[in-house]
Structures are given as structure tokens and as C-alpha cells.
Amino acid sequence: MNDRDVRRREVxxxxxxxxxxxxxxxxxxxxxxxxxxxxxxxxxxxxTRRSATPVKVMHDVITDGVYTAVRAGVDSAGxxxxxxxxxxxxxxxxxxxxxxxxxxxxxxxxxDELEGRRSPLTEEAVSVRVDGQPVxxxxxxxxAAFPEATGTLVVFAHGLMETEHAFRYGEGPHYEQxxxxxxxxxxxxxxxxxxxxxxxxxxxxxxxxxxVRNWPVPVERIVLIGHSMGGLVLRSAAHQADLDGREWVRxxxxxxxxxxxxxxxxxxxxxxxxxxxxxFFPETxxxxxxxxRRSVGIRDLRGGxxxxxxxxxxxxDALGKxxxxxxxxxxxxxxxxxxxxxxxSPQNPIGRVIGDGLVLSPSARGSHKxxxxxFDPENGLHxxxxxxxxxxxxxxxxxxxxxxxx
Numbered sequence: 001m002n003d004r005d006v007r008r009r010e011v012x013x014x015x016x017x018x019x020x021x022x023x024x025x026x027x028x029x030x031x032x033x034x035x036x037x038x039x040x041x042x043x044x045x046x047x048t049r050r051s052a053t054p055v056k057v058m059h060d061v062i063t064d065g066v067y068t069a070v071r072a073g074v075d076s077a078g079x080x081x082x083x084x085x086x087x088x089x090x091x092x093x094x095x096x097x098x099x100x101x102x103x104x105x106x107x108x109x110x111x112d113e114l115e116g117r118r119s120p121l122t123e124e125a126v127s128v129r130v131d132g133q134p135v136x137x138x139x140x141x142x143x144a145a146f147p148e149a150t151g152t153l154v155v156f157a158h159g160l161m162e163t164e165h166a167f168r169y170g171e172g173p174h175y176e177q178x179x180x181x182x183x184x185x186x187x188x189x190x191x192x193x194x195x196x197x198x199x200x201x202x203x204x205x206x207x208x209x210x211x212v213r214n215w216p217v218p219v220e221r222i223v224l225i226g227h228s229m230g231g232l233v234l235r236s237a238a239h240q241a242d243l244d245g246r247e248w249v250r251x252x253x254x255x256x257x258x259x260x261x262x263x264x265x266x267x268x269x270x271x272x273x274x275x276x277x278x279x280f281f282p283e284t285x286x287x288x289x290x291x292x293r294r295s296v297g298i299r300d301l302r303g304g305x306x307x308x309x310x311x312x313x314x315x316x317d318a319l320g321k322x323x324x325x326x327x328x329x330x331x332x333x334x335x336x337x338x339x340x341x342x343x344x345s346p347q348n349p350i351g352r353v354i355g356d357g358l359v360l361s362p363s364a365r366g367s368h369k370x371x372x373x374x375f376d377p378e379n380g381l382h383x384x385x386x387x388x389x390x391x392x393x394x395x396x397x398x399x400x401x402x403x404x405x406x
Contacts, residue, residue, distance in 0.1 A: 111194020
């Protein structure tokens with residue numbers, strides 16, 4: 001399939017998805033409208049008895065007709081869009097910075113659902129990328145993609161709803177550039193963040209196995225660097241590769257996690273309980289249903305799940321404590337972490353509650369009263385007055401990467 005055909009398929013899928021989601025939202029608004037109006041008319045009926053019935057009937061007929069017509073129109077437009085939409089782009093959407101960011105956001109939200117219906121947006125669930133282009137992890141493909149390959153390989157994994165371009169955050173020099181000056185060759189992963197962390201980890205383990213086996217020169221050392229969810233998928237990949245006896249994991253000497261929710265993320269916990277509460281009332285059930293549509297990748301952030309056993313056979317909406325098996329760190333490697341708080345002091349009450357905006361410091365450090373991942377407290381860096389995405393390009397992190405990886 002040529003680039004033009006890929007572009008058309010991706011554009012048409014995005015347009016169709018936008019319109020179908022608009023139609024779904026219209027249905028949710030309709031449901032909420034009717035739930036509220038029904039409650040109002042029931043209250044009025046307590047005082048007027050049946051005299052309000054004709055008004056309610058007329059209201060319901062008009063309301064249902066309008067919403068049905070709007071949704072039918074939007075759904076029809078979505079069908080047409082999936083057949084004729086196109087944009088005058090020179091490359092496919094997934095190979096541009098802006099386009100890949102849009103696809104990454106969509107996949108982060110509902111990527112598991114899209115993969116289930118074989119959407120064009122999820123055809124490459126896991127891939128190695130160079131300048132936005134997928135790498136064929138064969139001997140010839142790796143040689144073409146990495147003409148100046150060295151024996152020291154650093155693998156970057158982005159976070160939720162991100163792509164490899166996220167590591168260009170900030171003015172630079174970027175982590176990849178600084179490490180390249182010290183003889184490291186960077187390989188970036190791109191993966192569908194809406195999938196299970198363990199599923200992505202298994203596929204990444206296989207992808208890295210092929211890449212390392214076909215690397216242009218003998219691999220002497222591998223460093224794994226993950227931002228946010230990326231730290232979890234790399235831990236999962238290393239763990240599963242170790243269990244499967246894959247050779248590449250023996251060469252891992254260092255791992256670095258940047259704002260990774262090793263012990264879970266508070267926003268996912270909030271969404272988990274909020275979806276249950278909102279689903280209880282007819283007036284808010286549409287919002288509860290919307291929250292429950294969040295991808296299984298997002299759900300895995302609740303406890304920092306890494307393996308299949310954390311979710312197989314379990315009700316994802318069940319209330320209670322998050323399940324997350326204790327997965328050991330690679331014994332032969334050194335493990336480093338970076339945490340942040342939006343406040344200058346990590347002890348500030350706001351900083352303790354908000355963390356870096358998405359991840360709390362104890363979770364990024366992998367240590368609190370109930371759980372300890374196993375990081376050496378001395379092998380960490382804390383950034384005060386920083387947010388979650390600062391960790392993608394902070395000069396202080398750059399300095400520590402040079403010291404840690406050297």
C-alpha cells in the first residue's frame with residue numbers, strides 16, 4: 001500500500017470517527033435531557049396529577065424527534081466521510097508530527113476499542129521509529145535506519161497519548177542529542193497507549209528482540225528510558241523478555257523512569273470511582289458511561305499494572321483496591337527515577353496532593369507505606385516547581401542522565 005492510500009485510509013477513519021463520536025455524544029445528551037425532563041415532569045405531576053401529561057407527551061415527541069434527526073444526520077455524514085474524505089498531505093497522517101499526535105490522543109482514549117474493530121489507526125500497535133518513519137527490524141532495515149549505529153543502544157518509550165516526538169519537548173538540547181555525543185544510538189518506540197500495558201510490553205519485548213538481533217553492530221549495552229506510562233511498558237517488556245529467555249534483556253545495564261506511576265495514578269483512581277457514582281443516577285449515567293469507555297491502557301494506570309494476571313478474569317469496573325502484582329526490577333541493571341512537584345517544596349500540601357499534575361512523588365519513586373518497587377532512594381532526582389511534561393526535556397534531567405548513564 002502506497003503513502004497516498006495510507007493517508008486516505010487514516011484521514012477517512014479520523015473523519016468518520018469524529019462524526020460517529022459526535023453522534024454518540026448527541027445520544028448521551030439526549031439521554032441526559034430526557035432523564036432530567038422526566039424527573040421534572042414527575043415532580044410537577046405530584047401537584048397537577050394528569051394535567052401535565054399532554055405537555056410531557058408533546059415535549060417528548062419533539063425532543064426525541066430533534067435528537068434522532070441530528071444523530072441520523074451526523075451518522076450519515078460519518079458514513080460518507082469514511083468513503084470520500086481526504087487531505088492534501090504529502091505524507092500519511094501517522095508520519096507527521098501533528099497528525100501522529102492526534103492519532104496518539106485518540107488511541108490513548110479508545111485505542112483498545114479501535115484495535116478490536118481493526119481500525120487503520122491501530123495497524124502498527126508497536127513499532128520502532130526514526131524521524132517519524134517505522135523501522136523494518138530486519139538486518140537490511142536496521143542498517144538503513146541506523147547507518148551510524150554504535151554498540152550502545154538507548155531505547156526511549158513515550159507516555160500516554162504521546163508519540164516519540166514528545167521527547168522533543170523544550171528548547172534542547174534533547175536527551176537523544178546529548179547521549180549521541182557520548183556514543184549512544186537512540187531508538188524510539190511508538191505504541192498504542194490504549195492497549196494493556198502487559199500486551200504492549202509483550203509486543204515491545206518481541207520488537208526489541210528483532211531489533212537487537214539485527215542491529216548493524218554487536219550490541220554491548222542497552223539503556224531503557226521511559227516517560228510516564230513508557231516506564232511501565234518498558235518494565236513489563238523487560239520482565240516478560242526475562243521470563244521468555246530473550247537475549248537482549250541481558251544487555252540492559254540501566255533503566256530510567258521519568259514521572260512513571262509505578263504505584264498508580266490518582267486521576268485514574270478518581271475516574272474509576274467517579275464512573276461508578278455517575279452511572280448510578282439516570283441524569284448522569286451518560287457521563288458515567290463516557291468515563292467507562294476509557295481505554296484499558298488508562299485503567300492499568302490505576303495500580304501500575306504490568307502483567308496479564310492483574311486484569312485477566314477481573315471486572316474492570318469493580319470497586320475496591322487496585323490489583324497490581326509485584327514485578328521485580330532487573331537484577332543486573334541499575335535503576336533510576338525522576339519525580340516532580342508543581343510546588344517548590346515536595347512537602348507542600350498542594351504538592352503532596354497534586355504531585356507533578358498527573359503523578360504523585362511516592363508513585364514516581366516507587367515507594368510508600370504499602371508498597372516498594374525496589375528503587376534505591378539514592379538513585380533518584382526530584383524536580384521542584386515542575387510539571388509532568390517538564391520531565392521530557394529538563395536540563396537538570398539531562399545532567400543526571402549523563403551522570404547515571406555516562
